[in-house]
Amino acid sequence: MTVAITAGVLVAGAVYLFLKREMLRVILGFVLLGHAGNMILMAAGGTSRRAEPFGTPEEPATVADPLPQAFVLTAIVIAFSITIFMLVLSATGTENDDTTDGANDPANGPTDSADGTSQPRPARHGARTEEHP
Amino acid sequence: MPLLLAAVLLGVAVGFAPGTTAEQYLPWMPTLDVGFALRLDGLSLLFSLLVLVIGAGVLAYSARYLGTSGNHGSFYLLMTAFAAAMLLLVLADNLVVLFVAWEATTLCSFFLIARSGPKAREPAIRTLLVTAAGGLSLLAALAVIVVGTGTTGLSEALASPIWQESAGFSIAVAALLAGAAFTKSAQFPFQSWLPDSMVAITPVSAYLHAAAMVKAGIYLLLRFSPVLAGETVWMVLLISAGLTTALFGAIAALRRTDLKELLAYSTMSQLGLLVAMIGIGTPAALTTAVVHTVAHALFKSALFMLIGVIDKRAGTRDIRELAGLRLRMPVTATVLGLAAASMAGIPLLLGFVSKELMFAAFLETPGPGWVPVLVTALGAATAVLTFAYSGRIVLGAFSGRNGNTVREASAPFYSVPALGAIAGLAPGIAPFVLDGLVSDAASATAGEAVQAELVLWHGLNPALAISAVVLSVGTMLVLARRRVDTVLAPVRFPFSGLAIVDALRSVVVRFGATVGELAGSRAPRYHLAVPMICVSAIALIAVFTVDSLPPIVGSPAEPLDWTLVALVLVGVVAAVRAQTRIAAIVVIGVVGFAMTLWYFVLGAADVALTQLLVEILTVCVMVLLLRRLPARFGKQPLRNRIPAGIIAIGAGLATAAGVWALTGRREMSEAASFFVREGETATGGSNIVNTILVDFRAMDTLGELTVLGVAGIAVAALLHSRHPTAVRSAHLDRGTPLADARANSVFVRTTTRLLGPVIVALSLLLLLRGHYEPGGGFIAALIGGAGFTLLYLAAPTDSAARVRWPYLTLIGAGIVISAGTGYLGYLEGSFLTPLHVEILGIKLTSALLFDIGVYSSVIGIVLAAFNLLGRRHRILHDDDQPPASKEVSYR
CATH class of the missing domain: 1.20.120.1200 (NADH-ubiquinone/plastoquinone oxidoreductase chain 6, subunit NuoJ)
Known part of the structure; x- marks a missing residue:
């Protein structure tokens, strides 16, 4: 129950951050989503047995499932490397890390994308210039 | 030349054993019951000979037509591939092979048309679109057949009783096959691509029209004729489409002034007659279809090639321009006349024999009394028009009496078409030479033994009477050709097939764009939202549809x-x-x-x-x-x-909700229980999670390391090839202690000096003991990485951060070590099997080596991140200007 709620909270936060414009927030969303995925993996092994899996236990009924732990361990490290990669993406190319709103968004115009697909462009003037003096 | 040789071989081989079939089978996809099956029966033999002989002729002619200058390698390659695909098509005894060959001919023709110049692009695409649509129709037909008969073998499928038993099955297959054949053989309403494809060079057109491509459709119809002949849908479709095409093609041909275009419409028209004959489906009609296929292949290839000769010599093939030239080409003129006469059905030529047979077959069309009359009338009308346009070709080409003289081409140039035209003459006089070949082919087509006896003189019968009428009316039309021209010139078809194809195409493209727009946004957030909405929707559905769940095991929540x-x-x-x-x-x-x-x-x-x-x-x-x-x-x-x-x-x-409903409702899985019970005994390690990582599931870990490595390399590549965003101004007051980095980092630096060795030792310790206690390669490397981070943070300036280890080498070495350890496992079984050695009382395992690989890779990526992101400027590339920095420099 508690693990399920934790995963739910993490996913809600992750999705909300996904829907933001800034790449950094999207990355943080991915970090949260990674946590949620790991939580779900742990839940898959069952959370009623919580003794650490060391040696050959005398009472296997109380030992936590080691398999999801191994999965989660690798998952954390992979998530780490992917996070670094996304962070680098957000910091290359353009002036800030705003992602694009799509070409069909007349209100915003063609915004610079920090996702590594567009070339650097000169500074724009608009709603966000007050952020950096 | 090899084609001709193959044809000779084929002819000789079959010559020794007439009436038999040869089969060849190679397993291809045995699990799917698909074999590379070839089968040579009478029909296949006839078409193979056409494909090979005409192919050889056209290639020999091409050598002359194209000349030695220029690069024509791709042409010969494609033509040979085209011939091979056609040969495979007519020999295939497996539905999948048949389909592959069919599509191969489509692609070859597309490339052959498309390589003919810049103007050929659009026609080539239209051809491809129409014929590929037909390919889909064929695919559907074959799928229905395979499902219905349960086999992919062609002859087995044809022998299945389902054709008689299930009317719906036959109707569906008949309609789909007809659709496929109509596109390929340019039958109404798919006829427009054929004249359109006239942009291709003459040898391509000759082959396309005489032996390949369009004949593929005819072959398909003939091949399935044994099971579908007599089916009402089949008859109605084939006869109506065939005759419509025949008549309109003939009328259109009369209106053309470009001789090649005229020939294209005549091909349409002749194919229409063939299709109608196959639709009638009586043994006599099918025999006629076979004979006419041969006749058409001979005279049409000859005609195309001769027009090519004229085109090359005179520089034009338009009747109006040719009228202003004086063509002194006696041989070409004779041969052209011969071929055209065969097309027109003048006695003593093969065309006459087939036309006679055609009228006889038309008169016996099954159905209500008015059907044979109508069919024969339409056929006769087409024949009259055929006569007229045949005359138009010859007279149009050679009617010029003044202007520049055009001299005869050299003998090698016209010899090939001449052979073709004369080949139509010989069996015209003595048709019985074809008896054996035609009988075999017709037997295979009719599904019963047919003994064809081709004769020149059929005696006085209705067919002869019709022929006589056709000849006389045709002659009148030729004589009155000026008037015919003036009558036909203003006739306009209300719509053009090409326009329809283009309109359909643009509709499809627009539809694709509309669909693409829905998913084509460049904003990541729109993409990221979609799966989440779907997940919520699935959960909502599950709430209403899932009723009972297994009970929860134990107490999963604690205070x-x-x-x-x-x-x-x-x-x-x-x-x-x-x-x-x-x-x-x-x-x-x-x-x-x-x-x-x-x-x-x-x-x-x-x-x-x-x-x-x-x-x-x-x-x-x-x-x-x-x-x-x-x-x-x-x-x-x-x-x-x-x-x-x-x-x-x-x-x-x-x-x-999903996690609550789907987890915690079972005991520990079998695999996990095994690891818990046997892990220590099997590996000698007591840290079960670590033994899973490096012993039991080391392959997963190796894969993960590779992901890490790729991410590290990607980060490096990205930062080396692109400018990072400029560093922003810090706006520090110079009076604060923060402004002097050296002064304010004293504390950290001192700590680091003490902590550094401890961290390194701890990291190594964790690495070594990982098999038994908490630790292992990942954790050790991350601690080591944290140590480097500390070093980095303690450095007062970017350049003073002295960790300059070759991170890419570290990553690579890690992966190599881990993979190499895996190969060590082959000593004792398989990849990544852990080895255990005891040296001087210390238990060593190759899993430790594997963990060292993990360690190296992870350290590598941490270093890569800090070194690449931490520096203000990029590191490599001396030729690049560093990006303008806005940072306040320290003084």
Whole structure:
């Protein structure tokens, strides 16, 4: 129950951050989503047995499932490397890390994308210039 | 030349054993019951001979037509491939092979047309579109056949009783096959591509029209005729489409002035007659179809090639322009006349024999009394027009009496078409030479033994009478051709087939664009929202459809858990609400540390340690990034935030419900119990999670290392090839102690000097003991990485951060070591089997070596991140200007 709620909270936060414009927030969303995925993996092994899996236990009924732990361990490290990669993406190319709103968004115009697909462009003037003096 | 040789061989081989069939089978996809099956019966033999002989002739002619200058390699390659595909098509005894060959001819013709110049592009695409649509129709037909008969073998499928038993099956197959054949053989309403494809060079057109491509459709119809002849749908479709095409093709041909275009319409028209004959389906009609196929192949290839000769010599093939020239080409003229006469059906030529047979067959069309009359009338009308346009070709080409003289081409140039035309003469006088070949082919087509007896003189019968009428009316039309021209010139068809194809095409393209727009946004958030909405929808459906779940095992929640839930909640809410980047990163850290506690609580010490270290390193990397990004996030209007919130809460609820409903309802899995019970005995390691990583499931870990390595290389490549965003101004007051980096980092530097060795030792210790206690390659490397991070943070300036280890080499070495350890495993069984050795009383295992590989890779990527992101400027590339920095320099 508690693990399920934790995963739910993490996913809600992750999705909300996904829907933001800034790449950094999207990355943080991915970090949260990674946590949620790991939580779900742990839940898959069952959370009623919580003794650490060391040696050959005398009472296997109380030992936590080691398999999801191994999965989660690798998952954390992979998530780490992917996070670094996304962070680098957000910091290359353009002036800030705003992602694009799509070409069909007349209100915003063609915004610079920090996702590594567009070339650097000169500074724009608009709603966000007050952020950096 | 090889084609001709193959044809001779084929002829000789069959000559020794007439009436038999040869089969060849190679397994191809045995599990799918698809074999590379070839079968040579009478029909296949006839078509093979056409494909090979005409192919050889056209290639020989091409050598002359194209000349030796220029690069024509691709032409010969494609033509040979085309011939091979056609040969495979007519020999295939497997439906899949048949389909592959069919599509291959489509592609070859597309490329052959498309390579004929810039103007050929559009016609080539239209041809491809129409014929590929037919290919889909064929695919559907074959799928229905395979499902219905349960075999992919062609002859087995044809022998299946289902054709008689299931009317619906036959009707569906008949309609689909007819669709496929109509596109390929340019029958109404798919006729437009054929004249359109006249942009191709003459040899291509000759082959396309005489032996390949369009004959593929005819072959398909003939091949399935034994099971479909007599089917009402089949008859109605084939006869009506065939005759319509025949008549309109003939009329259109009369209106052309370009001789090649005229021939294209005549091909359409002749094919229409063939299709109609196959539709009639009586043995006599099918025999006629076979004979006419041969006749048409001979005279049409000859005609095309001769027009090519004239075109080359005179520089034009338009009747109006030819009228202004004086062609002195006696041989060409004679041969052209011969071929045209065969097409027109003048006695003593093969065309006459087939035309006689055609009228006889038309008169016996099954059905109500008016049908044979109508069919024969239409056929006769087509024949009259055929006569007229045949005359138009010859007279049009050679009617010029004044102007420049055009001399005869050299003998090798016209010899090939001459052979073709004369080949139509010989069996015209003595048709019985074809008896054996035609009988075999007709027998295979009719599904019963047919003994064809071709004779020149059929005696006085209705067919002869019709022929006489046709000849006389045709002659009149030729004589009155000026008047015919003036009558036909203003006739306009209300719509053009090409326009329809183009309109359809643009509709499809527009449809594709519309569909693409839905998913084609460049905004990541629109893409990211879609799966989440879908997840919520699935959960919603599940709420209403799932009734009972297995009981929950044990007590999955403990009181302490709620504290952690609260902690995570606080962290997430704060992260979502953070307005500045630094705040967001800090509160994300809160979530990470809460997760660490969670893992400890759940009994996963290794995982918790890993999480802790990763969290620290992630925050450090993010901080490095911060100085390149604006301090505050942009403000989003409320109308954007509310839907985002709704989607987020939906996804969250769905996740929570899913996890609650789908987990914790079973005992420990079998694999996990095995690891817990046997892990220590099997591997000698007591840390079960670590033994899973490096012993039991080392392959997974190796894959993961590779991902790490790729990410590290990608980061390096990205930063080496692109400018990072410029570093932003710090706006420090010079009076504060913070301004002097050297002074304010004294404390950290001192600490680091003490801590550094400890961290290195700890890291190595964790690496070595990982098999038995919490630790292992990942954790050790992350601690080592944290040590380097500390070194980095303690450095007063970028350039003083002295960790310059070759991170890419480290990553690569790690992967090599791990993979190499895997190969060591071959000593004792298989890849990645751990080896255990005992040296001087110390137990060593190759798993440790594997873990060292892991260690090296992870250290590598941490170093890569810090070295690449931490520097103000890029490191490599001396030729690049560093990006203008806005940072206040330290003084």
